[in-house]
Amino acid sequence: xxxxxxxxxxxxxxxxxxxxxxxxxxxxxxxxxxxxxxxxxxxxxxxxxxxxxxxxxxxxxxxxxxxxxxxxxxxxxxxxxxxxxxxxxxxxxxxxxxxxxxxxxxxxxxxxxxxxxxxxxxxxxxxxxxxxxxxxxxxxxxxxxxxxxxxxxxxxxxxxxxxxx
Amino acid sequence: xxxxxxxxxxxxxxxxxxxxxxxxxxxxxxxxxxxxxxxxxxxxxxxxxxxxxxxxxxxxxxxxxxxxxxxxxxxxxxxxxxxxxxxxxxxxxxxxxxxxxx
Numbered sequence: 001x002x003x004x005x006x007x008x009x010x011x012x013x014x015x016x017x018x019x020x021x022x023x024x025x026x027x028x029x030x031x032x033x034x035x036x037x038x039x040x041x042x043x044x045x046x047x048x049x050x051x052x053x054x055x056x057x058x059x060x061x062x063x064x065x066x067x068x069x070x071x072x073x074x075x076x077x078x079x080x081x082x083x084x085x086x087x088x089x090x091x092x093x094x095x096x097x098x099x100x101x102x103x104x105x106x107x108x109x110x111x112x113x114x115x116x117x118x119x120x121x122x123x124x125x126x127x128x129x130x131x132x133x134x135x136x137x138x139x140x141x142x143x144x145x146x147x148x149x150x151x152x153x154x155x156x157x158x159x160x161x162x163x164x165x
Numbered sequence: 166x167x168x169x170x171x172x173x174x175x176x177x178x179x180x181x182x183x184x185x186x187x188x189x190x191x192x193x194x195x196x197x198x199x200x201x202x203x204x205x206x207x208x209x210x211x212x213x214x215x216x217x218x219x220x221x222x223x224x225x226x227x228x229x230x231x232x233x234x235x236x237x238x239x240x241x242x243x244x245x246x247x248x249x250x251x252x253x254x255x256x257x258x259x260x261x262x263x264x265x266x267x
Contacts (some may be wrong), residue, residue, distance in 0.1 A: 008167050012175045019202050023186035026197060032210050035198050038179075042205045045236045049172065051212045054229055058208075061233055062201070066240050070198060073244040079192045083226040087189050088260065094188030100241035102181035109173040114218060122220030129226055137227050144234045153236035161252065 008048055015041035026077045026086060029071070050123045121137050172213040178207035193257045197240060204236045226238045 018041055021034025039062040046055035133141055186199025208229045213246055215225025251257050 001167070005167055005171075007177075008171060012171070016178055016182070017173065019182040022190065022198055022202060023182050028192070031198060031208065035201065038202065039205065042179075042209065045172070045175065045209055048167065049212045049216050051216065051226060051266070053231070054208070054212060054226065054233070058231055061237055062205075066201065069240055069244055070194060073194050073197075073247055077192075077194060077251045078249055079194055079257060083188075086192065090192045093191045094185050097188060098181045101184060102177060104179070105177040106174055109170055109177060110193035114169060116218045117220075117248060118217055120166050124216065124220065124223045124226060129223065130235060132223065133227060133230065134228070140231065144231055148234060148238050151242050155241040158242070158245035159248050161224045162250070 004048070011041050011048065014038075026076055028086070032067060032071050035070070037065060039063050041068070050121050053126055053129060065127075070102040084109060100129065169217045171212055176206040176209040176213070179203070179209070191258050191260055193250070193259050193262075194244075196259065197243050197247075201236065201240070202234060208232050250255055 015038050018036075018038025022031050022038060027033055039058065043055040043063070046052070046058060046093045079082040105122040183199045183202030183206065185253055186202065187196050190199060191194050211225040211229045211232065213225075215223045217230075219225070248259055254262060258264070
């Protein structure tokens with residue numbers, strides 16, 4: 001086992017523990033903290049995939065902004081005071097569906113013969129990524145910024161409510 | 166080096182856990198968190214395919230950037246809608262929000 005694989009196993013174990021905590025924790029705030037753990041571990045996976053830029057973006061956007069938003073929403077909707085909101089009677093069916101999906105997907109991953117190099121990572125430099133993003137993908141990039149703007153305005157209007165409320 | 170299968174299996178596990186969360190949880194905020202997990206799994210898949218299988222084009226990386234962007238927009242909007250529902254119905258439990266159920 002190479003040291004890279006060793007690091008990968010540690011990071012993957014942290015990610016899976018975090019994800020398990022998110023879906024199984026009985027306390028919703030613990031759930032959110034486990035989500036932070038899982039997201040940071042996924043940032044580690046991105047680094048192992050030599051996608052450092054995405055790892056940084058991940059830590060900034062997910063580790064920072066998204067988790068704060070979720071914690072605020074928890075505070076404002078008082079999920080903590082409603083223990084019955086944690087899990088429904090559909091739990092066994094959910095476990096069955098997720099387990100079946102897991103089994104089929106892992107079988108598919110193992111059975112597929114991927115074309116090309118499956119053992120070696122090709123490092124993609126920042127410069128090329130930036131050039132592709134702002135030249136080849138410039139229009140999708142602008143549309144994404146428009147979507148963000150519209151979502152921002154929509155979120156403000158939705159959360160503020162009507163006048164005189 | 167790490168074989169690509171490792172990353173794919175990890176992303177499958179994360180996706181299944183997120184799927185379990187979406188199906189089993191009843192609070193809308195917890196469902197959003199599970200959806201975030203699933204999106205993370207998708208990003209891992211995109212990046213793994215990009216750096217292993219088609220290194221010359223790296224479309225996967227661009228797609229992962231868009232996934233993160235859209236996810237940020239989605240979380241903002243979804244939480245605004247949840248706050249709105251909470252204000253109207255005093256609950257964020259998805260089982261009780263059944264106005265549109267036939």
